[in-house]
Each structure stands twice: as structure tokens, then as C-alpha cells.
Amino acid sequence: MSPRLRPQFIFRPPKLGSFAVARPVSTHHTMSESPELFEYTSGRWIYNDALRHRERKRIFNISELKRLAARAVRQKEEDVVGFEKLAEGGFNRSFLVTMRGSFRFVARVPYPITQPKPLVIASEVATMDFLRSHDIPVPKIYGYSATQDNPAETEYIFMEFVQGKNLGDIWFNLSARQRAKIVTKLVQLESRFFALTFPASGSLYYSSDLPEGDQVILPSQFPTEKARFCIGPDTxxxxxxxxxxxxxVERGPYRDCLEVLRAGAAKEIAYLSKFGQPRQPIQRLRRETYNYQPQSHLEYIATLRQYLQIAPSLIPHGNPTLYRPVLRHPDLQPNNVIVSDDLEINGLIDWQHSTVLPLFLQCAIPNSLQNYGDEVSESLQEPTLPANFNHMELEERYQQAELFRKRQLHHLYVKTTAEINPEHYGALAYDYSTLRRRLYHYASDPWEGDNMTLKANLITLSKNWKDVTAVETSCPLVYPEAQSNECLRLAHAQTEADEQLKICQELIGVGNEGWCPADHYEEAKARERTLKKDTLDAAETGEERTRIEENWIFDDFCEDDYM
Structure with a gap:
């Protein structure tokens, strides 16, 4: 374990009702034209809080944004009677604009950290417009600027305010039957995404927003109409x-599967070749696994080159359906679903960073519904509660109920997909589907001092080479047994460290990157200080205590080396 957090301090599950993992929620409150409109006010982070707030501070000309908003809906600035902060997400701040006559819509402004702004804005707008043209329930676009070269001095999107409840606000209060209804509705919508056809992979744009050489045109629905949409660079x-x-570097549009598979790894090799330095894992609980030694970026470049060597073999040749380009929502989770009182889906929001990718890479169970790593879920058995559930202690019942909920959602999504969207199910069930996707994603991810995860998956591929590729030739990657075993051991240790981090976050009551609601911050910090004190007190040597202090998981640290 790293740093050595003793089981008595972290593996005791929180009691039911004590504190739960925090998650960002929409903030709905009226605000005047004050500096708070430019600041992140929905939450705080228990480490690197000042940095996170700087990343999300966006100053713009409020009066001009209101004027542009009014013009987008063919009204005048004086018709704007309300301008309120509505929600703050990971990449944008949204404002609710109210016009005379009570018409309301959303003005959304990206944070400084949102990149690549011009492409991300243009692509999301075109994606939503394209989906609306196919009767998919997404917000209507009233206007946008993909650059800050306008009187408001910021990029923006003006869009429909979708009426209804945010599913994230009610998800954990729904019954199993209600959740089943929602999952079925989502799978039905996904089947409509899958019915759309695209000539290439990348991201969607208006053809007018990109240079001709950077796009592959989507044929118009009507022969006499000029093509409006295209596939362009991957966002x-x-x-x-x-x-x-x-x-x-190459970022699309991609004309074939191999271009997709190669792009992310080639990008990371280019980055590491220019900027790379030995780094400790950014996830500080992983560092003890490597005796707190920096990991070599050159070693990781070598692993990426090994991935590129086998990339062509990841393509499921002989099954053209699996490499057909498909569009999916980039983050299909409850916070991005707006529902009516009777749980009909009124809208899917947040299409930022959407991509069109080959089906064998795009297929997946949404993160909010999947339970990979669990034997029961992966076997697709019908989940049940333990026979002695009612006789368990409260904490154990809580754990089993939560496990049952996860298994139930995983099973329901797969079962419903098999019935409603068989093409997607076929891709999910295809031989070594998960391994192919993992290799692609791990090779594309920014390097953060982890040299083992990608390599461990390459080792798994080499051991199952003939089954994965259906060829008789030997795998070009050969790993000595001792090296293979050591890599798999380290990868397993990293997984344990990640699980341990989640437990620590739950104990403290924080989410990703240490986020918590602003009014819970002091409580979370107090719990974090207690956890740190208990952990330091449990250190068996002075050296161990020093290591814990130097690498404490909830202390501020410099992130520049990982950018």
C-alpha cells in the first residue's frame, strides 16, 4: 500500500448515512452582475484548490454577452430580465437567460482550461444540430461563437433550456423498476445513434467551420441541398x-481504422520525445509500488512503439460491421440526462468532446452503468442478494445492496442492448472486445508516470495472440517470463492503490480530484486531517513517516510536469 495507510484507518467502510462520496450538482440560484459570475462557486477541492479555481475563472463582458444572447433569439438587450448562474461543470459555466415574457434559454461559456476551444465549441454545436435533425432529444442551438473575437470577449453557445429534472439529482432515489425504465429509454436512444452513418471517424462539424482539406463531407439528406456537415479533427x-x-500530429479525420488506432499513440510519442522527463506516478498512492523512484518516459515510448507494432492486429478483420464509424454520447451518465416527471427523456446534454469512432472501439457499457471487474457482472448472471442479507450487520447490508445495484444495472444494460440494439451487443460480445478497447485507450491517454498498465495489457494480448487475431503467426511481441510476471505484479499493485484511493475519498467525502460541495469543505478537510494524522501515527519508521508526508495524497502538489 502506498503511502502505507493502515487497514484499520481506511478499509473500514463508512457507516450507512455517515457521509457519501460527493458529486458535482447543478447550482440554481439568482445572482447579480457580480464577480461571482466569473468564479467557480459550486464546490472546492481539498488539494490544489487555488489552481482548480484559477483554471475555471473566466472574465467576459456580461453586458455584451446579454446583448448577443438577446440578438440570438431575435430580441433586444433590454428584453433580458434575468441572467443567473445555472450550473458549473468540468469544462463550462452555464447561465440561465430570462427574457421578458418568461422565455428562458442557456448561455454557456467555456473555462480557460477547455481545449481546443474553437474545435470543441464548433463540434459540439454541429453535433447537437445534426442529432436534432434526426429527432434525437438534444438542446436546440440559437447561436454560438467558436472564438473569443467578439464583443463579449469569450467563446459561447446559446442553447435551449431543456425543461425537466436532472436525472443525477434523483438517480439514487429511484426504484429498481424506475431505473430499468430509464436504462431501456437510453438504450433505445443509443440504437438511434447507431443507425446514423458516417463516412469517416473523427468529430462532427459544420462544413463551413473547417478548411476543405480538414474534412470529410457527410452527404446531404436531400440531393438538392448543399452538404452542411462533415467529419473533421478528433476533439x-x-x-x-x-x-x-x-x-x-495527426488528429483526423480518419479514413480507416488503422489511422484511428495509431493517432493517440503517435501523439504521445511526439509529446514525450519533446517534453518527456522521468516522472513519479501522478497518483501518489502508486508511488510506493516503485519505491518512490521516477519512471522512465523513454521506457514508455518503447512500450508505445510496441503497441503501434501490433495495432493492425486489433482490427476485427472479416467483420465490416465492427469498423463502421459510430457516434455515441461522450459521457452518458445521469447528470447529462434531463427527464420529465414520468421519467421520459427530455434531453441529453453536454456533447463536448464527442467523437465518431469505429464500432469495435466505440462499443462499451456507460461508466455509470458498468461493473467490470466483478465476476458476476462479467458472466452476465442474473444478480441476486445473498440469502442471509436480512441477517447481516448494517454496514455489510449496505455494501451488499450497493453491489447488487451495480450488478443489476450492468446486467440490465447488456440484456436490454441485446434486445434493442443487437449491433452494439454483437460488438460488446465480440472476442476480446474489452482488451482491444483498453489497448487503444491506454495507448492514447496522456502519460502520467504509469509504465505498467499499457504494457500489462500488451502482455495479455501476447498470451492470447492467436485467439485475438485468428492468425497462426506468432505474436511479434515477446516478453520473458520474469519480466512479464513482474509487470503484471506491478500493474496489480497499482490497481490496489487505485482502489485504496477510492476508499480514502469515500471516507473523507470527496469525489474526483478531491472535489466536494463548498458547504462541505471544512468537514472534508477535518476528516482529511484526521486520516493523515492516524496514518502518520501508524508509521513504523521515521523513513516511512517522511515518505507519507512527502507524498500525502491530499496535499497540494505541482501538476506542471504532467501537462
Whole structure:
């Protein structure tokens, strides 16, 4: 364990009703034209709080944004009677604009950290417009600017305010039957996404927003109409993160599967070749696994080259359906679903960073519904509660009920997909489907000091080479047994460290990156200080205590080296 957090301090599950993992929620409150409109006020982070707030501070000309908003709906600035902060997400701040006559719509402004802004804005707008043209319930676009070269001095999107409840606000209060209804509705919508056809992979745009050489035109629905949409550069966040933003690398549009498979790894090799330095894992609980030694970026470049060597073999040749380009929502989770009182889906929101990818890479169970790593879920058995559930202690019942809920959602999604969207189910069930996707995503992800995860999956591929590729030739990647075993051991240790981090977050009551609602911050910090004190007190040597202090998981640290 790393740093050595003793089981008596972290593996005791929180009692039912004590505190839960925090998650960001929409904030609905009226605000005057004050500096708070430019600041992030929905929550705080228990480490690197000042940095997170700087990343989300966006100053713009409020009066001009209101004027542009009014013009977008063919009204005058004086018709704007309300301008309120509505919600703050990971990449944008949304405002509710109210016009005379009570008509309301949303003005959304990206944070400074949102990249690549011009492409992300243009692509999301075109994606939503394209989906609306196929009767998919997404917000209507009233206007947008993909650059800050306008009187408001910011990029923006003006869009419909979708009436209804945010599913994230009620998800955990729904009955099993109600959740089943929602999952069925989502799968039905996904089947409509899958029915759409695209000539290439990448992201969707208006053809007028891109240079001709950077696009593959989507044929118009009507022969006499000029084509409005195209596939252009891939807006996946990892391709543009940090210093990668200005690298002259291939990002699409991709004409075939191999271009897709190669792009992310080639980008990361270019980044590491120019900016790479040995780094400790950014996830600080992983560092003890490597005795707190920096990991070599050159070693990771070698692993990426090994991935590129086998990338062509990841394509499921002989099954053209699996490499047909498909569009999916980039983050299909409850917070991005608006529902009516009777749980009909009124709208899917937040299409930022949407991509069109080959089906064998795009297929997946949404993160909010999947329960991978669980034997029962992966076997697709019908989940049941333990026979002695009612006789368990309260904490154990809580754990079993939560496990049952996860298994139930996983099973329901797969079962419903098999019935309603068999093409997607076929891709999910295809041989080594998960391994192919993992290799692609791990090779594309920004390097954060982890040299083992991608390599461990390459080792798994090499051990199952003939089953994965259906060829008789030997795998070109050969790993000595001792090296293979050590890599798999380290990868397993990293997984344990990640699980341990989740437990720590739950104990403290924080979410990703240490986020918690602003009014819970002091309580979370107090619990964090207690956890740190208990952990330091449990240190067996002075050296161990020093390591814990230097690598404490909830202390501020410099992130520049990982950008």
C-alpha cells in the first residue's frame, strides 16, 4: 500500500448515512452582475484548490454577452430580465437567460482550461444540430461563437433550456423498476445513434467551420441541398491535453481504422520525445509500488512503439460491421440526462468532446452503468442478494445492496442492448472486445508516470495472440517470463492503490480530484486531517513517516510536469 495507510484507518467502510462520496450538482440560484459570475462557486477541492479555481475563472463582458444572447433569439438587450448562474461543470459555466415574457434559454461559456476551444465549441454545436435533425432529444442551438473575437470577449453557445429534472439529482432515489425504465429509454436512444452513418471517424462539424482539406463531407439528406456537415479533427481531450495542444500530429479525420488506432499513440510519442522527463506516478498512492523512484518516459515510448507494432492486429478483420464509424454520447451518465416527471427523456446534454469512432472501439457499457471487474457482472448472471442479507450487520447490508445495484444495472444494460440494439451487443460480445478497447485507450491517454498498465495489457494480448487475431503467426511481441510476471505484479499493485484511493475519498467525502460541495469543505478537510494524522501515527519508521508526508495524497502538489 502506498503511502502505507493502515487497514484499520481506511478499509473500514463508512457507516450507512455517515457521509457519501460527493458529486458535482447543478447550482440554481439568482445572482447579480457580480464577480461571482466569473468564479467557480459550486464546490472546492481539498488539494490544489487555488489552481482548480484559477483554471475555471473566466472574465467576459456580461453586458455584451446579454446583448448577443438577446440578438440570438431575435430580441433586444433590454428584453433580458434575468441572467443567473445555472450550473458549473468540468469544462463550462452555464447561465440561465430570462427574457421578458418568461422565455428562458442557456448561455454557456467555456473555462480557460477547455481545449481546443474553437474545435470543441464548433463540434459540439454541429453535433447537437445534426442529432436534432434526426429527432434525437438534444438542446436546440440559437447561436454560438467558436472564438473569443467578439464583443463579449469569450467563446459561447446559446442553447435551449431543456425543461425537466436532472436525472443525477434523483438517480439514487429511484426504484429498481424506475431505473430499468430509464436504462431501456437510453438504450433505445443509443440504437438511434447507431443507425446514423458516417463516412469517416473523427468529430462532427459544420462544413463551413473547417478548411476543405480538414474534412470529410457527410452527404446531404436531400440531393438538392448543399452538404452542411462533415467529419473533421478528433476533439478527444487526450489528444490536446496540456502541451500536446500545439503538437503538429495527426488528429483526423480518419479514413480507416488503422489511422484511428495509431493517432493517440503517435501523439504521445511526439509529446514525450519533446517534453518527456522521468516522472513519479501522478497518483501518489502508486508511488510506493516503485519505491518512490521516477519512471522512465523513454521506457514508455518503447512500450508505445510496441503497441503501434501490433495495432493492425486489433482490427476485427472479416467483420465490416465492427469498423463502421459510430457516434455515441461522450459521457452518458445521469447528470447529462434531463427527464420529465414520468421519467421520459427530455434531453441529453453536454456533447463536448464527442467523437465518431469505429464500432469495435466505440462499443462499451456507460461508466455509470458498468461493473467490470466483478465476476458476476462479467458472466452476465442474473444478480441476486445473498440469502442471509436480512441477517447481516448494517454496514455489510449496505455494501451488499450497493453491489447488487451495480450488478443489476450492468446486467440490465447488456440484456436490454441485446434486445434493442443487437449491433452494439454483437460488438460488446465480440472476442476480446474489452482488451482491444483498453489497448487503444491506454495507448492514447496522456502519460502520467504509469509504465505498467499499457504494457500489462500488451502482455495479455501476447498470451492470447492467436485467439485475438485468428492468425497462426506468432505474436511479434515477446516478453520473458520474469519480466512479464513482474509487470503484471506491478500493474496489480497499482490497481490496489487505485482502489485504496477510492476508499480514502469515500471516507473523507470527496469525489474526483478531491472535489466536494463548498458547504462541505471544512468537514472534508477535518476528516482529511484526521486520516493523515492516524496514518502518520501508524508509521513504523521515521523513513516511512517522511515518505507519507512527502507524498500525502491530499496535499497540494505541482501538476506542471504532467501537462
Amino acid at each position: 478527444s481531450l487526450g489528444l490536446w491535453y496540456g502541451k500536446r495542444l500545439n503538437l503538429p
